Amino acid sequence: MNMSRRKFVGGAAAGLLGVNVLPAAEDGQSKPNMTPGEMPLIISTWPFGKAANDEALKVLLAGGSRLDAVEQGIWITETDDQGQHSVGLGGRPNAAGVVQLDSCIMDGPGHRAGSVAALEGIRHPISAARRVMEKTKHVMLVGEGARLFALEEGLESVEVDSHQLYEKWQKQRLKPSPARAENHDTIALLVLAADGNIAGGCSTSGLAGKLPGRVGDSPIIGSGLYVDNEVGAAGATGVGENVMRYCGSFLIVELMRQGLSPTEACQEAIRRIARMDPKGLDLSINFIALDKHGRCGAAGTDKNFQYAVATRSRSGVLENPGLGKAGSGK
Numbered sequence: 126m127n128m129s130r131r132k133f134v135g136g137a138a139a140g141l142l143g144v145n146v147l148p149a150a151e152d153g154q155s156k157p158n159m160t161p162g163e164m165p166l167i168i169s170t171w172p173f174g175k176a177a178n179d180e181a182l183k184v185l186l187a188g189g190s191r192l193d194a195v196e197q198g199i200w201i202t203e204t205d206d207q208g209q210h211s212v213g214l215g216g217r218p219n220a221a222g223v224v225q226l227d228s229c230i231m232d233g234p235g236h237r238a239g240s241v242a243a244l245e246g247i248r249h250p251i252s253a254a255r256r257v258m259e260k261t262k263h264v265m266l267v268g269e270g271a272r273l274f275a276l277e278e279g280l281e282s283v284e285v286d287s288h289q290l291y292e293k294w295q296k297q298r299l300k301p302s303p304a305r306a307e308n309h310d311t312i313a314l315l316v317l318a319a320d321g322n323i324a325g326g327c328s329t330s331g332l333a334g335k336l337p338g339r340v341g342d343s344p345i346i347g348s349g350l351y352v353d354n355e356v357g358a359a360g361a362t363g364v365g366e367n368v369m370r371y372c373g374s375f376l377i378v379e380l381m382r383q384g385l386s387p388t389e390a391c392q393e394a395i396r397r398i399a400r401m402d403p404k405g406l407d408l409s410i411n412f413i414a415l416d417k418h419g420r421c422g423a424a425g426t427d428k429n430f431q432y433a434v435a436t437r438s439r440s441g442v443l444e445n446p447g448l449g450k451a452g453s454g455k
């Protein structure tokens with residue numbers, strides 16, 4: 126994406142930092158790397174990512190760690206029940222009327238990762254993922270095991286009236302609104318800290334009406350999220366089945382390793398997937414990425430995929446024209 130094609134969607138009006146200017150780092154080709162004074166760099170999926178970015182930035186500027194920034198940024202989206210997105214316990218129930226959450230976290234130094242899937246009744250799945258990474262010798266816990274681990278770790282649990290949620294969701298889906306926004310969303314949030322180290326996290330309730338036990342791309346390392354401290358990081362949102370069959374985030378990081386900018390890498394990954402996939406570009410997959418040099422970018426098959434970027438002095442929502450049609454990909 127170059128400067129002239131970028132479309133600024135929100136900043137000052139929605140914003141903490143109130144600077145109605147695009148971050149200089151948001152570019153693949155023409156912009157220079159970020160100056161040290163502009164660091165850190167944070168990018169996340171969807172407009173609701175802006176509040177998460179702003180929180181992550183606050184954590185970093187107050188001296189917090191990159192992992193605290195990722196975790197506490199994502200907390201904002203996980204607790205925002207008014208957001209009409211499918212992150213956290215206010216997200217979309219599965220076909221049995223139960224909200225099952227997927228999340229993962231990854232830290233560049235040490236190449237560490239933690240993940241939880243099909244987790245029920247825990248307020249902050251991102252925290253459960255972080256505890257898996259930091260406190261166990263495993264990478265991924267699922268279902269009841271993940272829930273018991275989270276409870277043992279003292280994470281907040283919430284009694285969920287899943288029947289009521291299901292009824293609410295059924296009513297909502299009768300309303301005429303875009304299928305995409307109604308059915309699924311994920312926060313993937315990537316941080317390039319001022320010291321050059323990278324971390325990322327991802328959290329979602331997945332596709333609305335999914336089969337009980339279905340796990341999407343979001344908690345799968347290399348699919349919904351991937352961090353390589355030598356190169357950069359990528360995260361995904363969209364129809365998980367169309368991301369996880371191609372290890373989407375890993376692919377993007379590898380393309381950046383070969384010299385592509387974040388924007389170019391996201392675009393090339395989508396083109397490559399579309400060449401292989403019988404659905405072509407009708408996949409509903411969207412990616413964000415940042416690299417070690419302080420550049421970030423995005424691409425998606427959804428028309429006008431929106432994502433949020435923050436640096437030390439600027440924060441806003443950007444829009445990507447999209448490589449495909451507005452299709453749902455389902």
Ligand code: ASP
Pocket residue numbers: 308309310311329330331332340341342343361362363364365366
């Ligand atoms: N990728 C998520 C999933 O398939 C949903 C989304 O991002 O919209 O579970």
